[in-house]
Amino acid sequence: GAVVSQHPSRVICKSGTSVKIECRSLDFQATTMFWYRQFPKQSLMLMATSNEGSKATYEQGVEKDKFLINHASLTLSTLTVTSAHPEDSSFYICSAQAHRTGNTIYFGEGSWLTVV
């Protein structure tokens, strides 16, 4: 079946630095990927929709200059958290839609970001 891989699964960074999270679709092409963040014991909040070859569409309240999204190929989208602060610590999850299997959306395993 379709698999979406996220890397790294856990990352600790210092305040003020930037960290990049990768989301790859391993056996299908994904023209659209989605990035979510999830605080402990809460639901998933959509941050942005990542479209291959074009700019990402950000949800209201999400700072596009802080959360940089690049969808350079049909199998890779990256989320860069710039100038990270402790309040950016969260669980970040990506998903990708495999059009060949209809509307099924596959999620990555998520990435835990801790900013110290």
Next chain:
Amino acid sequence: SQQGEEDPQALSIQEGENATMNCSYKTSINNLQWYRQNSGRGLVHLILIRSNEREKHSGRLRVTLDTSKKSSSLLITASRAADTASYFCATEQGGSEKLVFGKGTKLTVNP
């Protein structure tokens, strides 16, 4: 924005019992999906029900959809300890492929 509301927020049952979780939403939808999430992990897609469907089964899972009440239910029959997880409903709305997630139900199945 989050629009789905699941209830209960937490559910604790014994192995072998059935677990029912409900989800309500506010706008018209293309489909409604249920996902499972183990603690600290990614989401696993369980089942999708389209807006013109009323009931769907998959193994021990039964999902209903009532578009007039804008609600859905997920029934897990003969629960197992391994079913312990959080369960989320998510709706796909209008012409968008975005999923809007509910707040989730944390299910604990005690052995």
